[in-house]
Amino acid sequence: MRVLDRLDQLYAIGGGPGANRLGGTREEDEAHELVAGWMREAGLEIEVDSAGNLFGRLRGRRPELPEVWTGSHLDSVPHGGRFDGALGVVGGLEAVERLGQRERTLVVIAFRDEEGCSGPGCRGSRALCSGGLEPLPAAFVELHVEQGPQLAEADAPLGVVTAIAATARAEVVFEGREGHAGTTPMPQRDDALIAAAELVLRLRDAAAAVEGAVATVGRLSVEPGASNVIPARVVLSVDVRAPDDERVEQVAAGVPAELRRTRAVAMSPVPRAALLEQLAARGLSPVELASGAGHDAGVLAAAGVPAAMLFVRSLNGGISHSPDEHSADEDVELAVEVLIGALGRLASTGDE
Ligand code: GLV
Ligand code: MN
Ligand code: MN
Numbered sequence: 001m002r003v004l005d006r007l008d009q010l011y012a013i014g015g016g017p018g019a020n021r022l023g024g025t026r027e028e029d030e031a032h033e034l035v036a037g038w039m040r041e042a043g044l045e046i047e048v049d050s051a052g053n054l055f056g057r058l059r060g061r062r063p064e065l066p067e068v069w070t071g072s073h074l075d076s077v078p079h080g081g082r083f084d085g086a087l088g089v090v091g092g093l094e095a096v097e098r099l100g101q102r103e104r105t106l107v108v109i110a111f112r113d114e115e116g117c118s119g120p121g122c123r124g125s126r127a128l129c130s131g132g133l134e135p136l137p138a139a140f141v142e143l144h145v146e147q148g149p150q151l152a153e154a155d156a157p158l159g160v161v162t163a164i165a166a167t168a169r170a171e172v173v174f175e176g177r178e179g180h181a182g183t184t185p186m187p188q189r190d191d192a193l194i195a196a197a198e199l200v201l202r203l204r205d206a207a208a209a210v211e212g213a214v215a216t217v218g219r220l221s222v223e224p225g226a227s228n229v230i231p232a233r234v235v236l237s238v239d240v241r242a243p244d245d246e247r248v249e250q251v252a253a254g255v256p257a258e259l260r261r262t263r264a265v266a267m268s269p270v271p272r273a274a275l276l277e278q279l280a281a282r283g284l285s286p287v288e289l290a291s292g293a294g295h296d297a298g299v300l301a302a303a304g305v306p307a308a309m310l311f312v313r314s315l316n317g318g319i320s321h322s323p324d325e326h327s328a329d330e331d332v333e334l335a336v337e338v339l340i341g342a343l344g345r346l347a348s349t350g351d352e
Contacts, residue, residue, distance in 0.1 A: 001333055006090040009034060010074065011082045018079035018323030019086070023113025023123060031074040035089055035110050042097045044108065051127035052112045058096050060105040060347065066138035067105040068347045069305075070095060070339065073114030073124070073296060081325020083145040085114060087312070087332065091143045095339045102347035104138060111296045118219070120169065120260050125296035129303035139271040139306045139346045142297040143339050145327050146311040149318030150289050157331040158338060159287040160275045161309035164298035166248045166264035170238045170257040172199065178224060178232035193222055193231040199255070203238065206251045213242035213251045214292065243290055262294065265301045271308030271346060278341035282334070293320075310335060310342070 013034070014020035014027035021027040032054050036046055039056030047055040060067075072088025092108045099106060112124030120126070151159050176192030200217045207215035219237040238255055242248045244264050252259055276286050291298075291309065301307035312335045315326045 001329065003087075003090050003094050003332060003336060004329060006038065007082050007086055010086045010090070016323065019076035019081060019084075020078060021074060021076045021080075022078065022117060023075040023115055028075045028112070031086075032110055035074060035093070038090075038093060039108065042093065044096070049128065051124050053124045053128055054110040056093065056096070056108040058101060058106045060103050061101060062103050062349075063105050065104045065349065066135060067107050068343055069107045069109055069137045069140040070142065070343055071107075071109030071111065071296075072142050072144060073111045075113050075115050077115050077117055077321045079323055080115075081145070081320055081322060083312070083325055083327055084147065084320055085144075087145060087327075088143045091332070091336050091339060094336050095343050098340055099344050099347070102344065103349055104347040106343065106347055107137070114294075114296055121294055122296055122299045125299040129299055133300075133303050133305060136305055139268070139274075139308070140297060140300045141271050141275070141339065141342055141346070142295055142307070142309045143335055144295060144309055144311060145320065145325065146289070146314045146318065147293050147320030147325070148314060151287060151311060151313035152315060152318060154285070154287050156285055156287040157313050157328075157334055158279060158284060159289045159311040159313075160272055160279070161267050161291050161297075161311060162272075162288050163243070163264055163266045164291045164295055164301070164309075165241045165243055165293075166245045167262045167294055168238070168240045168248045168252040168255075168259040170252075170255050170259045172196075172236050172238060172255060172257040174234040174236075176230065176232050176234075179230040181228040181230060184230060189230055191230050192234040196220065196234040196236055199236070199238075202254075203240070203251070206253075207240065210242060210247050210250050213240065213247050215240045215251055241292055262298065263302065265298045267297070267301060267308045268306035270306050271342065274342040274345045275308055275310050275338065277345070278338040281341065282338070310339060
């Protein structure tokens with residue numbers, strides 16, 4: 001299948017292990033150039049906005065009507081998976097190519113720097129929405145791997161997202177005093193890493209005590225970073241998520257830094273129904289689930305775009321942000337068919 005071949009081509013950029021196309025790097029640019037080439041081959045009109053987001057547009061028979069958008073991101077985390085982000089772009093392109101001209105204009109978007117490994121995340125979609133989107137598209141449908149075990153546990157190849165979790169991220173700095181590791185008595189130390197370690201464990205306990213919440217410290221730098229020097233400065237990242245804003249606040253309370261918050265956001269009834277209708281038409285159970293991961297669809301939804309997401313079953317226990325991320329070829333194929341059906345429906349006004 002062309003989608004799988006294209007995923008392989010994107011995966012090869014930057015070399016292994018895993019996908020290494022961090023936002024803002026040459027590898028992300030290379031992925032955008034590759035996809036822009038495929039969009040041109042498909043006869044789409046290319047546009048790149050000031051944030052570097054890539055748009056491939058297939059003009060509708062009634063281009064004055066609000067457009068129908070699909071897509072996702074092409075950047076990855078370090079050692080990322082084959083599907084995260086890339087599937088939504090190449091699957092979206094496949095769907096638009098196969099649909100051909102419809103009443104409404106169809107647009108495939110590759111957003112920049114969704115992962116935000118060292119920043120707030122969703123840089124491209126936030127930039128697009130920052131001044132308010134005018135005119136709003138009729139719908140945005142993002143195809144993505146689930147990145148968790150729920151669909152596999154439900155024995156369902158596909159699911160429709162109800163809402164995207166709330167998040168709070170922060171960078172916390174601990175200052176201590178450097179000193180000799182061999183001669184400074186324990187009571188006289190001011191070790192920045194001990195204070196940092198206490199926060200790491202406090203967050204773990206706080207998240208474990210709140211239903212549906214998770215907390216992660218994924219980045220930590222220690223200065224001066226020598227085995228025989230007491231740590232004088234530690235900078236660490238905090239990432240807290242939960243199904244609603246209140247639970248995020250509960251876990252993140254007391255984090256000694258400014259929090260960058262993203263509120264939980266519900267997906268929109270019309271594109272959601274279009275996806276569910278396609279599942280029903282294929283005799284698939286209408287599994288609906290919330291997303292713990294952040295997505296560009298959440299940013300667009302918060303900006304007033306009727307947004308929905310189709311999840312594909314993740315295998316290997318649902319692992320993601322890892323080279324072990326995997327989905328079955330036949331599930332991907334089915335997802336593209338469902339996406340085609342839903343986008344086709346949304347791109348029609350019913351009076352063709
Ligand atoms: C994006 O993958 C996220 O961190 O949720
Ligand atoms: Mn993603
Ligand atoms: Mn990701």
